[in-house]
Amino acid sequence: MNLVGPRVRQLREQKGLTQEQLTARCHLQQWPISRGSLAKIEARVRRVTDLEVAALARALDVEVQTLFIEAD
Numbered sequence: 001m002n003l004v005g006p007r008v009r010q011l012r013e014q015k016g017l018t019q020e021q022l023t024a025r026c027h028l029q030q031w032p033i034s035r036g037s038l039a040k041i042e043a044r045v046r047r048v049t050d051l052e053v054a055a056l057a058r059a060l061d062v063e064v065q066t067l068f069i070e071a072d
Helices: 005-014 019-028 035-042 050-060 064-068
Strands: none
Touching: 005 019, 005 035, 005 050, 005 064, 019 035, 019 050, 050 064
């Protein structure tokens, strides 16, 4: 299951990042994700592994637990 997708989108938008910019940050974390895959994560269509959640948190510069807070 994907619990973090809506929160990833919310945080990305709050930080003024496009999906392309966030995927570029993920690439710097050694996670070569595509923009399409990120879109699927945000839409809760694609599952997310623990390692991917950690990479997203680093790319967004937040603690992992922040991704599990329900999006507004």
